[in-house]
Amino acid sequence: MSNYWRMQAVAVLLLGLMTASAAMAVSTANPSTRPATTDNITGSPAGANEFGNLSIEELLNVEVRTPAGLTATDVRHLPVDVTVLDARDIQESGAKNLDQLLEDYVPNAQIMDHNAPEVDVGFRGIISDREDKYLYQVNGITMNNRMLFGANNEREQPLMGDINTVDVVEGPASATYGSGAIAGVIDVQPYTGLTFQGADVTVRQGVVDQYTSSELRYGRRLSDTSGLFTYFGFAQVKGADSPLYFGHSYPAKNGLPAYTPGEPFSGGPISNVGESAFDAPWYRAHVDYVDGPWEFWTRFTQDGSDTRPARNIYTSTKSSSTPLDTWLQGRDTKNQQFTTTGSFKKDLSSAWNVELAQSYDIWLSKDQRAGVSVSKPTRSAYENQLFSRAIATWTPVDSQSVAFGTEYSHLWYHDPPTSDQLDNTPVVTTRDWQTDTFSFLAEDQWKISKRWTTFLSVREDKNTYTGWLLSPRATVVFTPTKKDTLKFVAGEAVRRQDDEDIWGQWLRTRTYADPETLKTLELSYERKVTDQWTVGGNGFFEDYDAVGWNPGAQEASSLGHFQIVGGELDLSYRTKTTRFTLSEGVSTLLYASVPAGAPAVSQGISAAPYGFGNDLANWAPSITKIAITHDFTKKWSGSASVVYYSGFPGGQDYANYAATIASPPGGVPLSNPNYSTSYGPNLYLNLGMEYRASEHLTFRLDGYNLAALWDPTLSKRNYILRTSEFSVQPASLAVSVRYRF
Helix, strand or coil: CCCHHHHHHHHHHHHHHHHHHHHHHCCCCCCCCCCCCCCCCCCCCCCCCCCCCCCCCHHCCEEECCCCCCCEHHHHCCCEEEEECCCHHHHHHCCCHHHHHHHHHHHCCEEEEEECCCCCEECCCCCCCECCCEEEEECCECCCCCCCEEECCCCCCCCCCEEEEEEEEEECCCCHHHHCCCCCEEEEEECCCCCEEEEEEEEEECCCCEEEEEEEEEEEEEECCCCEEEEEEEEEEEEEECCCCCCEEECCCCCCEEECCCCCCCCCCCEEECCCHHHEEEEEEEEEEEECEEEEEEEEECCCCCCCCCCCCHHCCCCCCCHHHHHCCCCCEEEEEEEEEEEEEEECCCCEEEEEEEEEEEEEEEEEECHHCCCCCEEEEEEEEEEEEEEEEEEECCCCEEEEEEEEEEEEEEECCCCCHHHHHCCCCCEEEEEEEEEEEEEEEEHHHHHHHHEEEEEEEECCCCEEEEEEEEEEEECCCCCCCEEEEEEEEEEECCCCHHHHHHHCCCCCCCCCEEEEEEEEEECCCCCCCCEEEEEEEEEEEEEEEECCCCCEEEEEEEEEEEEEEEEEEEEEEEEEEEEEEEEEEEEEEECCCCCCCCCCCCHHHHCCCCCCCCCCCCCEEEEEECCCCCCEEEEEEEEEEECCHHHHHHHHCCCCCCCCCCCCCCCCCCCCCCHHHHEEEEEEEEEEECEEEEEEEEEHHHHHCCCCCCCCCCCCCCCCCEEECEEECCCCCCCEE
């Protein structure tokens, strides 16, 4: 089917979806709630969720442990900002994958595409071409690849049926979870046999953005304190055949036609957006068994993408022996990860609680550099990790709670899939090594009075190839009324460089690589206006000594000193039938400098140190988000989300700077004078409709990236570092059917 007819099909189906939405809206003057006998998200009997019958005010007072800290507290007193997304948010949002869920709901979170290897996520102005600025966790166990890729797993899979809740820490969290939590933490909590009972199967088909997925899950409560949950998801992902744009003009070369900015590339076949690596299917499997204080779970994932080519197809010279279709190939990176974990959590007395965890993780990668890097060999890398954690909490009185503990990690590495650091002269030939990391952590929570609470958190990490890394944090919470909450947070987050980098430097120089640090100050305010309405806002200051990719040197190194200020405003409305969120996030560069004597193009964060502009090159200064879900009747519900990036003026500033360089490297934006389309605003519009035909059968229709119907370049996704280049996120549809047995 041609793209033209695909677009017409999307438009027709979208019109039908909007018409149905309008028809349902007519009947909402007195909307009915869902059937009381069944939890429509989990398929569980009503009341299976232990908090299901609590009021909103009671829920706010329930003490829980989250990625925010080590000691238990209620939602109002969390020591850092956390966005909590529950099963209903996940199901009714219609989000294709976790990336879209984060982009729709987490204030000041941003998504960018990447030529090698996959999509990047950032928070509050901090983003990287490696996913090493935040931690991705499952049940509190960090899943990051420490060797190089960071949190580059699971997020793009159109498989989310195993997820019960997602907690997102916005801002530094190294004081709790250590190296890598510079920008935040994403903690996924899958279902257990206590939170999901029954069995169902879900099938989803994507149109234009082509994928077919199937998910099967089963949960059984064996007793009041024990249960079994199993999940298996499968997806065949073809992606979307959408236009690719460059910002700079190029003459005919390498068998390619001349390219003019503003026109889609048409020089030959390229991979689809989001296409799976090596045409391999994506999998996710999760098994959880809980029995009182014991929990055992095992998780397996397979994913990875075939990326699109960058402008190197014009700027490099193709050999006569390289076929054109090979030259245009992107980079295939397939990931597999297997994790098994056992944990023990128990109240030993009214004052003492202990948490123990033991985990083993296997990460495998197959990396094939084709196209302009066809001379580099295909590599099969692995990283294995043995991880242990022990945390004790002492609560001698109601006003005082102290947590303290230790963690230990042993890692085995083999042949990094991207070893630019090791390949640089002098070449590091030893590609197998091991490391140990010892960590000590503590937190004190003091409820000084009904109005004042303080948190003091500290953590130290020592890796084989680093010195001691200290991450402290202090939080003061003031609750002058039942409706108002103020928080002040001050801390420093520290990250060791990726383990491939610190290994290479140690072998060459017998010195430790510089760590990355982020000092922060934050003041936030939240008011519970009514039982339904909540409004809040914050302001933050980040003092950032950055470490990352150096485009000129083609390696990771210290990039410079940057100061970022910003804030977020958010508004939420929640009832039994409606959920509405609106947020506005702002991140502005205040100061930037590079190390003395640094060569040209020594970092890609901003062109400000070189005298061009005063913005972040890879961040939209303003990000606006609106998301709403509504139950029209017992059978019908709808969803809508809008995400607006104000543009990338810092990317254009960097392109202006790059134009003054005789031979600019490939990892920076580059565009013709006065060309600005790449740096303009981005708009992502999604609509969905769900119909519950019976207690057993549910149908859902979702339309994604619908702004592309009237302006394809508005619905674009810029590439990190190369913000002058982008792929269109085409308007697409997904139809899903769920059957509950």
